[in-house]
Amino acid sequence: MTLKQSLKIGVASLFMAVAVLQPGQAQVPGVTRDSIKIGSFGALTGPGYLYGKLPMNGIEVVFDQVNAAGGINGRKLELVREDDRCDPAAAIGGVKKLIHEDKVFAIIGGGCSNATFAARETLIEAKTPVIIMASVHDGITTPVSPTIFSVALTSTIESQAQLQFALDQGAKRIAVISMRDAWGRARYTPLIEAFQKKGIKPVLDEEMAPDANDATAQVLRLKAANADAVLILLYPKPAAIFMRDAQKLGFKPLAIGQSGIADPAAFEDQVGSPGATASFRTISMVRYTPEDPAVDSWRKAIEAKFPGDRLSVFNLFGIGSAEVMVEGLKRAGPDLTQEKLVAALNSLKDFQTAVYPGGITCVEADHRCNKNPAWIAKEPGKPVRVLGITKVE
Amino acid sequence: MVLLTYLLLSGLTTGSLYALIALGIVVVNKATAVINFAHGELFMFSGFVAWMLHVQWGVPYLPSLLAAVAFGFLLGAMTDLIAFRPLKNANIISLVLATIGIAFMLRGLARVVWGGKGDYLPFPPITSPEPLMIGDIMVIPQQLAVLAGAIVIMVLFAAFFRLTRAGKMMQATADNAKAATLTGMRVDRIYMLSFGTGAAIAGAAAALMAPLTLLYPDMGFAFFIKGFAAAVLGGLTSLPGAVLGGILIGVIEALAGGYLHSSFIEVSAFIVIMFVLVVRPTGLLGFTGVRRV
Numbered sequence: 001m002t003l004k005q006s007l008k009i010g011v012a013s014l015f016m017a018v019a020v021l022q023p024g025q026a027q028v029p030g031v032t033r034d035s036i037k038i039g040s041f042g043a044l045t046g047p048g049y050l051y052g053k054l055p056m057n058g059i060e061v062v063f064d065q066v067n068a069a070g071g072i073n074g075r076k077l078e079l080v081r082e083d084d085r086c087d088p089a090a091a092i093g094g095v096k097k098l099i100h101e102d103k104v105f106a107i108i109g110g111g112c113s114n115a116t117f118a119a120r121e122t123l124i125e126a127k128t129p130v131i132i133m134a135s136v137h138d139g140i141t142t143p144v145s146p147t148i149f150s151v152a153l154t155s156t157i158e159s160q161a162q163l164q165f166a167l168d169q170g171a172k173r174i175a176v177i178s179m180r181d182a183w184g185r186a187r188y189t190p191l192i193e194a195f196q197k198k199g200i201k202p203v204l205d206e207e208m209a210p211d212a213n214d215a216t217a218q219v220l221r222l223k224a225a226n227a228d229a230v231l232i233l234l235y236p237k238p239a240a241i242f243m244r245d246a247q248k249l250g251f252k253p254l255a256i257g258q259s260g261i262a263d264p265a266a267f268e269d270q271v272g273s274p275g276a277t278a279s280f281r282t283i284s285m286v287r288y289t290p291e292d293p294a295v296d297s298w299r300k301a302i303e304a305k306f307p308g309d310r311l312s313v314f315n316l317f318g319i320g321s322a323e324v325m326v327e328g329l330k331r332a333g334p335d336l337t338q339e340k341l342v343a344a345l346n347s348l349k350d351f352q353t354a355v356y357p358g359g360i361t362c363v364e365a366d367h368r369c370n371k372n373p374a375w376i377a378k379e380p381g382k383p384v385r386v387l388g389i390t391k392v393e
Numbered sequence: 394m395v396l397l398t399y400l401l402l403s404g405l406t407t408g409s410l411y412a413l414i415a416l417g418i419v420v421v422n423k424a425t426a427v428i429n430f431a432h433g434e435l436f437m438f439s440g441f442v443a444w445m446l447h448v449q450w451g452v453p454y455l456p457s458l459l460a461a462v463a464f465g466f467l468l469g470a471m472t473d474l475i476a477f478r479p480l481k482n483a484n485i486i487s488l489v490l491a492t493i494g495i496a497f498m499l500r501g502l503a504r505v506v507w508g509g510k511g512d513y514l515p516f517p518p519i520t521s522p523e524p525l526m527i528g529d530i531m532v533i534p535q536q537l538a539v540l541a542g543a544i545v546i547m548v549l550f551a552a553f554f555r556l557t558r559a560g561k562m563m564q565a566t567a568d569n570a571k572a573a574t575l576t577g578m579r580v581d582r583i584y585m586l587s588f589g590t591g592a593a594i595a596g597a598a599a600a601l602m603a604p605l606t607l608l609y610p611d612m613g614f615a616f617f618i619k620g621f622a623a624a625v626l627g628g629l630t631s632l633p634g635a636v637l638g639g640i641l642i643g644v645i646e647a648l649a650g651g652y653l654h655s656s657f658i659e660v661s662a663f664i665v666i667m668f669v670l671v672v673r674p675t676g677l678l679g680f681t682g683v684r685r686v
Contacts, residue, residue, distance in 0.1 A: 180656070207656040211615045213606040216403035217650025217658060220396060237513045240607055244515075248533050249399070250524050270607065272515020 029128075030105030031336050036075045036329065038063075039104035041082040041094040041119070042111030042134070048086035050314050051111030051134040056081055057309065058318025059108055059133075061301040066326055073334040077326075080104055086111065088118030095119045099126045106130065106329075106341055108321050110152070113137035113183075123148055129328075129341045133321035134285075134314070136259060138186060141368050147338075149345050149367045151321045151360060153285050158258045159191035161283060161373040161390040162231045163198065166256055168390070171229035175204040175222050175253075177242060178233035187233045187258065203227050208238045215245040222251060229254040236261045240270045247276040257282035262313060264378035275380055281387065283373040286316040287357040289384045298354070320355040324369070327351055345369075357389040398530050400651040401644065406536040406605070408643020409543035413598035414620025415627065415635035416550065417591035421469075422629055423567035424587035427485070430492040431472055432595060433617025434499035437610065439465040439596030440603050441507050444516055454519050458542075458600040465596025466589040468499075473588035478581060496613065503610035516603035539601050546597045547636060553590075554632070563587055619662075626666050628679020637677055641665070 030037035040059060042052025056079070063077040071077065080102045082094030098104045099122075106129040110116035116135035123130050124145045132140055132150035136158065141150045153161075166174045178188045195202060204225040206218045219242070222230060230253045232239050239261055246252070261267050261282050268277045288295045290311040298319055299311040309315075324345075329336070331344035348369065350359030358372025375387040414436060421429045429435075443461035446452040452460070476491035507514065520534035554560040566573045566583040574580050602616075623642050627634025642662040649661035669677060 177655075207654070207658075209659050211612075212658070213602075213612075213615070214403065214407055217400065217647055218655045220399050220651055221655065224396060237607060237609065240513060240515070244606075248524060248535060250531065270513050270515055272607075273518060 028105065028337055029099075029103040031075070034071075034075055035078050036072065036106075036336070037078050037080060037102065037104045038325065039080045039082065039095075039098035039102060039107040039109065039128075040133075041084050041091060041098060041107065041109040041115075043086045043115075044081060044083035046085050048112045050312070051317075052084070052086075054312050054314035055111065055133045055318030055321065057302060057306050058298075058315035058320075059322040060318075061298065061305055061315075062319055062322035062326065064305065065301070072326065072329045073336075075336075077329075082109075084111070084115045084119075086115050088115050091115035091119040092122050095122045095126075099128050104128065105336070105338065106325065108133055108318075108325050110135040110140065110150075113140070116140050120145070120148065127338065129338050129345065131321050131325050131328075131345070134317050138190070144365060144367050146364075147342055149324075149362055149369055151324050151356065151370045152317070153259060153283065153370055153373055154368050155186045155258075156190035157368060157371050157392045158283055158373060159187045159231075159233075160194045160392045162256050162258060163191060163194045164390050164392065165281070165375060166229040166231060166254065167198070169229065169254055171254055173203045173225070173227050174200070174229045174231065175206065175225060175227035176202045176231045176233065177206040177208055177218055177222070179210050179235065179238065180207055181210060183235075183260075184233050191231065191233065202231075208234055208242065210235055210238055212238050212241060215242040216249065218242065219245045219249045219251050222246075222253070223249060227253050229256060232257045232261070234260070236267060236270060240267065240272075243271045243276045243280065244273050247273055252279055255280045259283045259285060259373075264376055264384050268378055268380070277378065278380055281375050281377045284313065284357075284376045284386070285370070285373070286313060286320060286355040287374045287386055287389065288316065288355060289313070289376065289386065290316070291383055292386075295355070316355045320353045323353040323355075324348070324351065324360055358391060395529055395531070396651060400647040402533070402536055402540075404644035404647030405640060406540045406543075406643070407647065408623075408640035409540055409547075410598050410602045410605075410639070411616075411619045411623045411642050412636040412639025413543055413546060413594050413601075414616055415623035415639045416547070416632060417594040417598075418617075418620055418624045419627075419629060419632055419635040420563075420591040420594070421587050422624070423632075424563060424570075425477060425481075425584055427477065427488050427492070428621070429472065429588065429591065430489060430617070431476070431495035431499060432591065432620065433613030433615070434496040434503075435465055435468050435472065435592040435613075436595035436599045436616055436620075437608075437613035438468060438499050438503060439592070440516075440599030440608050440612075441503055441514075441610075442596075443600040443603055444514055444608050445507075448514075448516065458597065461596040461600040462593045463596075465599075466593040469589040469592025469595075470585050472592065473585040477584060477588065481584075500610055500613065507608075508610055513607035513609045515607055519604045535604060539605060542601045543598070546594065546601075550590075550594060551632075559586055563590070622662060622666055624676075626662075626669055626676055628676030630680060631676065631678040634676055634678030641677075 043049050044053045067076045084091035084094045108131045110132040111134045113135040117137045130148045138154050178184050302311045328345045332340040348362045357374040360369045362369040371392045378384045439461040442464045443457045447457040476495050520538050524531045623638035624635050627638030645662045646658050649657040
């Protein structure tokens with residue numbers, strides 16, 4: 001080998017070594033010079049697809065817009081989807097696949113609470129930054145994990161907001177009707193704590209089974225207690241039975257739901273008794289209904305990318321969470337690392353999105369970044385409308 | 394007093410529906426000595442048939458109810474043909490498993506046909522949903538209509554069972570199937586008639602119940618449990634016992650929910666059942682199979 005050849009090989013080796021070692025991004029999972037791979041998990045099939053597939057569709061239209069504008073620091077966003085079917089085991093498996101096989105940089109996901117809660121430990125171990133898009137279970141964000149952020153309302157925040165809304169509406173005799181299964185208790189316990197913090201007691205505290213077919217006894221007791229507002233911690237089906245029986249028995253309190261009954265129009269149909277839901281109010285994670293002209297551009301984007309789909313409130317969940325991720329990625333800068341993304345998300349303070357009712361604020365001690373439920377209602381024969389926003393401290 | 398009146402009316406209404414479900418269970422059990430675990434799904438399916446006719450196709454309520462009864466009868470007869478007749482000489486576990494299989498099949502079919510149209514389907518009220526005031530007492534026309542309908546069905550069934558030839562043959566087969574065979578009765582047909590009649594009563598109960606609650610494909614088991622509890626309370630071999638058991642459970646649930654707490658609604662009836670069965674294992678009106686010779 002001549003000196004010239006040796007020099008050529010030496011220079012080539014040096015370049016190769018630089019190519020391998022120099023760009024830190026090569027060692028960062030899911031990041032190349034021109035792309036960032038973001039994972040998502042949630043139900044793509046089965047009835048839970050509302051909380052999985054539809055938000056993911058929303059994420060994709062945000063990513064398309066960002067990519068059309070040149071990406072983030074020259075990198076295009078790429079979404080990888082995993083179907084957890086709302087099943088805890090499938091969620092754990094899906095998250096492992098995203099992290100270890102697809103090697104995603106970060107995740108926006110989490111539809112059904114039970115599945116997301118089951119995947120929490122896997123997410124914490126992998127230290128992959130995560131933004132929860134729809135799951136409300138408190139256990140996902142509490143105790144705080146350094147890498148898990150949520151832009152979904154949690155059940156505690158919703159319960160506090162329910163009580164606050166009742167008080168803001170001037171209710172003096174507030175009662176509770178709840179299910180006492182795991183879902184119901186996750187809301188009931190913080191609600192009772194919220195009552196205690198305010199120094200008040202519910203005038204009546206009633207129970208209803210998830211498969212109950214009659215609520216006459218509960219309605220009669222609430223009516224006898226002269227409750228002027230009822231905080232409803234029920235699934236849509238028992239809540240619909242309750243509203244029907246309340247109407248039958250002439251009991252018309254302010255009925256205050258939560259995001260388990262997120263669509264007042266569908267709820268009105270389910271109750272199926274004209275006028276029975278006239279005084280029903282419920283929580284929405286976003287400040288617009290799908291019919292609102294303010295979300296026309298999103299409607300067009302969804303309908304163009306997913307022909308046959310109509311804009312849904314669940315699409316908006318995905319749009320909001322994707323906007324937060326995009327902002328985090330921008331703030332993390334061109335030399336992208338997962339640690340920088342986590343730091344960037346922790347720096348979000350009153351960040352305004354196109355859909356959430358209030359600003360998104362994340363701090364290291366509290367990753368429940370959305371604490372601003374919107375209140376929506378539907379009067380008979382009229383469209384769903386947004387009544388206002390409650391800020392939960 | 395006013396609260397008691399409301400609760401009693403509500404309890405009687407719900408209880409009369411439990412009684413109808415229990416009647417169907419007892420009719421089949423008396424004839425075949427088998428508990429039909431698909432009974433709740435036969436009830437559910439008939440309810441959806443009534444919904445489809447009345448809500449989707451605009452058929453008036455009464456013909457929809459009659460169609461649900463007829464459809465229930467057909468489904469019951471098919472249950473006999475598929476799950477009972479081929480296995481009637483097999484052990485009881487095989488028979489029970491066969492009816493459970495029918496239950497799952499019907500539930501799956503209902504999910505395919507009626508699932509995905511919203512989580513729960515409402516059935517419009519058959520009377521005004523607004524309460525009526527009679528003096529100080531509030532009366533709910535919807536509940537009165539359902540209660541009256543349930544009483545009519547019970548009376549019709551009693552007349553059928555006691556006065557018609559088919560009803561008498563069902564009684565004879567229930568008393569002694571071998572003797573009935575020896576007298577020339579085609580016992581297989583009687584079994585089919587029993588399954589059909591039981592399911593027809595469930596169909597009537599479903600069409601009556603639908604305006605009071607919501608329909609969903611998984612609703613059958615919850616109602617079956619209540620009907621079964623009513624049948625056990627009354628005595629699994631007694632038709633009047635089934636009616637008594639159903640009404641008692643409905644009234645106990647309503648009174649416990651109204652006067653104690655709503656958390657007692659689901660458990661109160663079962664506490665009473667446990668107590669009754671300790672004191673009287675055959676149920677309130679049941680009897681053991683002792684024969685005079």
